[in-house]
Every structure is written in C-alpha cells, then in structure tokens.
Amino acid sequence: MGFSFVSFRTVFLLVCSVFNIDAAGYFENGTALERTAKQFFPFFPVGVVRFENGICTGSGSLDGTCYTRRQCADFDGIGSTSCANGIGVCCVIQRSCGESTQLNNTYFVSPGFPTGFAASSVCTYTIQKIDPSICQVRIDFLTLRLAQPNIMGVCNTDALIVTGGASNVPILCGENTGQHIYVDFNGNTSITISIRSSGLFASRAWNIKVSQIACNCPYRAPSGCLQFYNTTTGTVTSFNYGSVAPQNGTRQLVNMNYGICVATIRGFCGIQWAQTAGTMTFTVSDNTYTFIGDGTIGTAAAQQTGAACTADFVVIPGPILPDGTALTSDRFCGNAFVTLQTFSQPFVMTVVTNGDETGDMGNAGFSMTFTQLSCGMNIFVG
Template identity: 55%
Template sequence: MDHIIRNILVFIMFAIIQNSARITNERGPKWFGIGIVRIANSVCTGLNGLEGTCYTRLQCRRADGFSSGGCAQNIGSCCVIQRTCGEQSSLNNTYFSNINFPTSVTSGGRCVMTVQKCNADICQIRIDFLSSTLAQPNAIGVCNSDSLVITGGAGPVPVLCGDNTGQHIYLDFNGNSSIDLITSTLDGLNIGRNWNYKVTQIACSCPTRAPAGCLMYYTALSGTVTSFNYGASTAINPATNLLGTRELVNENYGICVAMSPGYCSIEWSACSDSSFIVSDNDAALNPPRPLFGEDCDADFVVIPNPFFPNGTAAPSDRICGNRFPTVITYSKPFVLTVVTNGNETSTLGPDVGNVGFCLNYRQRLCTADTAIMR
C-alpha cells in the first residue's frame, strides 16, 4: 500500500512540474523579449535609418540616447546614441559628429571625441566615415589646414583630411586605453566642413574582427577600394590648381579582403584608365603605363606575388605609375599595402599630379590553375 501511495504522489508531482513548464513556455516569448532588451542589447534599425541598440526606455534615457522606434516586439526602444565635441561614449554603435551636424563648420577649432570599451571582451573598433569633408591637403600632400588625428589605439593611423566620406578603418584598443578622434579645422577658410563617424565595437572572438595589420577590411566576394582622399571634389587641388583630390603623405597601411571558402585567388584591376595615379605620372611617362620594383621608390602599392591574367609573373610586387595592370595573386591572406612618402611635389620627384587610386577586386573560384599557387 505504501508503495502505491508513493507512486501516486510521484505522479502528481510530475504532473505539477509538467504543467508549470507548460505555463512557463507559454509565457516564454514575452519574458524572452524583455530579456533581450535588458541583457542582449541587440542591434536594431531606427525609424531614421540609423543603427541603434535595443534597450528599455529607461536604459535609453540613462544612456543619453534618443528613441527611434520600437524593437523586440515593441517591448523595447531602438536607442540611437549620438555624441559631439568634448563628449565620450562606451556604447556600441555610437555616432560622433560635429556640433549641429549636418550644418557645416566654418570656423577654426578642435573637436575631441573619446571612445571607451563597452566591456573587457572588446578588442577592436570599426569607424565608418558616413560623412567626412575637411579642407584639402597642401601642395605636398600635408594636412596643414584641417586634419583628423586618431590616437590611443594599438596601431598607427595616418593623418587624414580632404574628402573621405564612405571610407572606414579598423583599430585595435591598446589594453583598456580609450581612443580619441581629434578633428582640427583652421579659421579663415571659406569652406564648409562636416563629419559624422559611426563607431562599432567588436568583441575579441567576433568573426568579423579584422586581422592584425588591416586598416581597411572587406568581406564581400567583390568590391571597390579607394585610397584616402580619392574622388571628385569641389576644392582646388593646390598642386595642380584644378578641382580634385590629392594623395596624402606618410601613409603605410594594409587593405585586406577576407578569403571566402572555395576561392583561391584574388584579382585586382583599375576602376578606369585614369583611376591609378601613384608616382611617376609626369609628362615624361608617356604613353601612360604601370611601373614596377625599383622604379617605385616614392609612392606605390604592394600586391604579394602577382601574376598577369595570362599566367606570366609580374616583374615585382611593387606597382606605381599612371596605369594599373590587372593582376592576380594566390598569396594568403589577401592584402594590398599602400605606401606614400613624405612629399608629393615635383621638387623631390614626379608626384605633382598624384591623386591616389580606385581599384576593383574580385575573388576567384578555385580551379585547375591552383598549381601555381604560392
């Protein structure tokens, strides 16, 4: 009899546990939604098109953000974080802009914005230049009027100026040190400047973290890359006295492409016949042509172990001139290195017309020609 009673009690307790689990599961989606808002803080897109973080409304107010629509089944608030000169943020997806952006800055001054880690698991940031318009460099490619200087990171970032809208960079934190974005403008210039940088924080174990040595990092199978301050401009290039942008001095950085599974090589080609002008572009280099190796002793790009499409090895991995030849490399990782010296005028070399480059890349499927992989 006792064992029958015990079995009945066990059955009743099991039924209660099952019923409790059923009730909990029925409530699960609602409570899970709140959990996402409070703990996961997932990325969301606001009504204004900007990326925010899914917070509770109280969290958003405490973060000094503004709500731009709902998230997590409208339980949470898509909180957009914006900061300006003299301010800081340790929150993911923070937008740093000039005061009263998009209104242009016409006066001189110094604007400092500070990025701090979200947490101890953060190793890197990505800075997207959603808008970045400063004065052009001078005749030797130096940012002597306006500049963007980024300090505090684990690696060097070149001094930037001119038109860099649409560019991006990756930068590792140096331990727990903060990273400063310092934009300086010169008074008395009759030009308008503005800037709006989106800063994304990247965890140490995140698969989208850029490898060491990669200032720029692309993950698509194909795309277009440009040097800093490349493209159309309404400013006068002081070296040529014409409208247009200008190559910047003292640069040494890597442009990396994440190798996709099933793809063994990468092809680099010019965006147009005039989209590569990197050293030795004076009238003496006629007809226009690429140069290699020792002929490139000032400014150049480096592509490891390049081959021409017909399978012939290129003369060198160092390329400059006023034309870019289509080349293919099987070397891993996929990286193009950019190097410029400290002077872009014709007084020390034929660099007066340097504008930089626009190049297309295309990853190539593994085929029978992988026998020449290096």
Template identity: 55%
Template sequence: MSQTFLMISVGFGFGVGLVRFANSVCTTAANIEGICYRRRQCADINGVASGACANGIGVCCIILRTCSESSSHNGTYFTNAAYPTAVTGSSRCSMEIQKCNSNICQVRIDFLSLVLAQPNATGFCTTDALIITGGGGTVPVICGDNTGQHVYVDFNGDENILMTITTGSASTLGRSWNLKITQIACDCPTRAPAGCLQFYNTTTGTVTSFNYGVGSNIIDATTGLPGTRELVNENYGICVGMLPGYCSIQWTSNGFSVSGIPGGEFDALSNGDCTTDFVVIANPFNPNGVALGTDRFCGTSFNTVVSTLKPFVLYVVTNGDEINDVANSGFSLSFTQQPCTNTAAALLGK
C-alpha cells in the first residue's frame, strides 16, 4: 500500500514536519468506498473529493473512469457515460486497467451494477456483451443481469487488461454498469488461487451462475418456447478458501436448472448423462456419508452434497448449444464450510 507525505507547519519558529498516511480505503460522503489522498493528489488523477480521511488531513477520493479511458489507480470505478442514466442505443465502451506498480498480479472486478440485454434464445450474447481481454486465463463473455457478481483476472506480465461493453440497437432496454476494480498484490493473502474466476474467503455464502434468474422475455423463433438465461461456452472455477478449523464443504440448492426442460422429468446425476451443461464437485458424498458415483451434476434439481477434497472448488461448464435447454435459469448454490471433527485435523486443516 502506498503512502502520502504532507509537509505541515508544527509551530511558530519550528519550521515544518512530515506527516504520512496510508492511501487506504475510506468511506466517502456518498457512502461508497474511495481512496485516501491529499486533495491535490486527488485532483491530479482526475478524482472527485468526497469527505475527509486521515483525521481530516486527506480527502476520500472517488476515481471514476468511463469510455475510452484508463486507470492505474486502485479502487477505480468504471461506469457508462452519465451513469446512472441508462444507455438505450448501440455503443461500444472500453476501459483499460493498468498496474499500480510492479508488485500487482491480479485484479478483482466487482459488478456493483451490471444490467445488459439478455442473451438470445440459445444463450449467445448477441445484443449486449461484457468482454474482458488481456489477462491471464479466459473470462467468458457475459450479458444479462449480473449485479452483485465478481471476477478475478490475473495480469499477463505487463499487459494491460481491457474491459469492453458493447450494446446493440436491437434492444430498447436501459443498460447501465458500475464496475469496481481492486488491484491485488502478488503476496496479498486475498489473492485468488490460480484457476479461480470467482473466489470466496468466508465460511458461508451463495454462488450463482452468470445471469441467474427467471423470466426471460426471449422467445425462440423456431419453437415458440422461452429461451434460456444460461450463457454458452462457460468453463470456469468458483473457489472457496478453506479456513483454519474447517475440513469439508457442504453445497445446498436454492435453485438449479442447468440442462433439460424444467418440469420435463429430466433429473440427471450421472457422468454419462451430464455431457453438455453441468457443475463439477470433486469427491462428493451425501450428508449421511455415502459416497456418490459421480462428480457431475446436471438436470433440473440438485441434492445436498458434501466434499472433503481440497481446495474447495466448484467448476461450471456449459457447451455452445443451449437450443434444447428451454427456460433454464442456471443455478444458485449455498455453501457452508464444516468444522473438523477432531483437534488434530483442525490444527492441520485436513
């Protein structure tokens, strides 16, 4: 974390002294997170001062960027022009993320607000899309309703990360976005492990597929049936950091419809059946301790499972053809880390 130095008077005839304070996260007068800077520093980086910090010496600076701009500052917000006013026509808006310093390895992008047009009836983002390029690994193309989601993206050497949001004229939906970029140092304990597009470091939580929900207005022109909210060509890991004293993780369903037709009596729990869209939980058991004969889960329902395999990871896979997955909503799964059953295991984290 960088520090700011400020020369101030310390008394008559005693010259000036050096006061330092960290450029840490602060809460602005608008009740959102900013970064603590001197007022002049905030102005120099085209930030907006909102409230005081560092015992009144600094200002809480909001760093806003929009289309065709870039930022190398932690805590930057990327919004559509004139946010929160919505975008209603065809547009292309990009922002480039540059490293704060050479010790930065990763960014976390929080979708504080991301409302785009739904995919077409077969799951392709043909009207609107969020596309992230330039980082290590692959971020899937995202569209639809994704407020509250997040992704972690590794820097690929010194290559900048580019976020591009395109909107098409085929939809009159009001689109808007506000993405917060947090830069993560290479040695930071909150850095997501390799291969984790999403990362949770809590004992409990809920994970959802991108664009999870019900009520798509897209109707397939061929079948006349409602289209899917699932997005095609998804292949990523959702990781949960195993905390000390916890040895297993339990997954329970709040809603699960990732293949087949809801209500169509398709409920698969078999590697042989789950070949198109599915989630993977390695080495799963029923809550009663009976091992399951598969690590793939698909269909239109999900039974509670427990896994002891470390690290705790759930993989998401969808293929490039959602044409038979009518009205699928995706998944919402809650996780709970479970305590170790003996002292030795708790100490060893096994």
C-alpha cells in the first residue's frame, strides 16, 4: 500500500514534535509564574496560567522549546527570545559527551563546538522517550565532520554508531553535514549516539539535532526508511558524498543497506529520478574518471544495470525511461545514471554497498534529484 502525506514542514514542527509537560501538567506553580500571572492576568486566579511547550526560534537561529525561565534554568538550557506572549523564554538545550536527555528538540554538540575537536575519545549521548506516545526520533546532522574512511571504505579512525533503536543504522564517518536519519524506538529502550574518534583530526566537529516524533504523527517515517522526504522535489546524496573523491581511497562507506523514501503527495502518482548536474555526481562502483590534481579530465562514464551490479548499487522498483520504455532491471551502478521514472508506490530508493570498497578507488558516491509526477502525466526529457 502507498502512503500519502501533505508537505508542510511547519505543520510537522508544530503538530508532530511532542510538547514537554512538567509534573503539574501545563501549570507552573512556582513563585516566578505566580508573579507573571498576577502581572499579566490580574483577574485570573493564580495557577491557571498555562502554555504549550512548543517549538520556537532561539539564539543562533536554533530551534528551542518554550519554557518558563525557571524551567529553562533547571534544564541547563540557554534562554534568549521570549515566547508565549512574554510569559516564557525560548530555551535551546545543548548536551555533550556522557549526557542524556528526556526532553524534545535537543542538540548533541562536540566539546568546544564550533571549534574542532581533535582528541581521541568515545563520546556518547543517550535519548530517552519523553512519554509512551513517542515512537521515533529524527536525527539531523546540522554539522558532522569526521575523519574519512580508510582505503577499504571502513570507518576505522572516526565512527558514528547508533544503538538501542529498532532501526538498522549503518556506521557513518566522513562529511555528512546536512544529512538526516530516522530511528525507531525499541519499546522503552533508550537510543544512544556514540562518536568514537582516534588520532589527530583537527576539523572534527558535530552539532546534531534530535527531535522526538509521536506514534500518530503523519510525518513519522515509514518502517524501513532510514531517510524520509516529504516534498515534491528534492536532492538526495549518499552518506559522505563529495564532489571530489580522494585519489587514493573512496568516499563510499561499507555495509550500506538502507531505504531513502519520498512521501507520496496527494495529486502525484509517480516520481522521476535524475543524476544531479555536474561532474562525478554518480560514481557508485569502479570509478573511471581520470584524475589530475584535485580535478578530473575525461571520463569513461557509463551506467550499468542488472547482473553487472552485484557489489554496490541503488535499487528503484518498476523503472521506465521518460519515453515510456520499461527497463528489465531495477539495479543501477557504474559512473552514470540515466534519468528514469517509476509509478511503483511507495517511493523508495534502496542503497547497497558491500563490505570492502578497495576495488572502487576514487568513488564520490551519488547526488540525485527527485521530482514527483502529477497523476496521469509523465515528464519527458529531451
């Protein structure tokens, strides 16, 4: 069965991010709020002033949560702009190594962020459910700069590892700023993000936003979707994608097997996938570009499909060319990607890499765009 969603990010933030409620429900009965109640609501009895702990914009344009000033201080948050008609303060909550949270909308930052963190360490952050209505977290890598994998594509110097969840999350390293993942809770078990670093890497830094998602939220990612997009158009990239790959190694990470899902927007029945314009935007196996310095000249770029794609590839079910020609295989690899369409729902592209990237020297990974197609229409590319 397909799934259908509307595409309003604001609605997601307001409806699907569960509000944090203190032990007294929406009420804050301390003296600070009592004074506020008397000042702003003189005809209401003390204790009836209440407001939702919703999303707000705090310092540094980071998303915060609207709390009372006392709550923000108790949570060791950073209060800046006011909210709830001046009763509350927009509280940005940041945590670092060895800490945990049972609050929504928090940030896991490297020591001294944004300054690079060059030390060898194991830095962990534990995410606990706000309440039983939560089923999932979205983890946004606002900044994630770790050391590159070794020549085999293994994250042997730095590694980001997610444990405790019900989702299969691959080990990540390299440059993943702007990426995101969804992780399902496994019952009431906490989810832990661990970043293991060894050796000197002066640029190592991270700022990771964690948002908890309610079980009944329409923007909850479907099971099996590590990444999820709810727009009619967009760009997706492989983890650690870079426009220039290392000449003596690969950006491609080993042991990938995950789904990139696109929500079916009402009124759209198909989707078109295309290689992003530019050089080296699809090098998924056995790179054939010729290197000179940091640039490239000449190519033997060619798309491969089917039986030729056994180690590293992407899978797009039910593919057809824009002219309507059906393809005989749904696997694609090589150094080029021919624009194709599919009307197979739900819209999922599966990414697979094997356990050793030694033979794929110089791979950059992929950058691809998707465009949803109106029902009854194809997009023909000239």
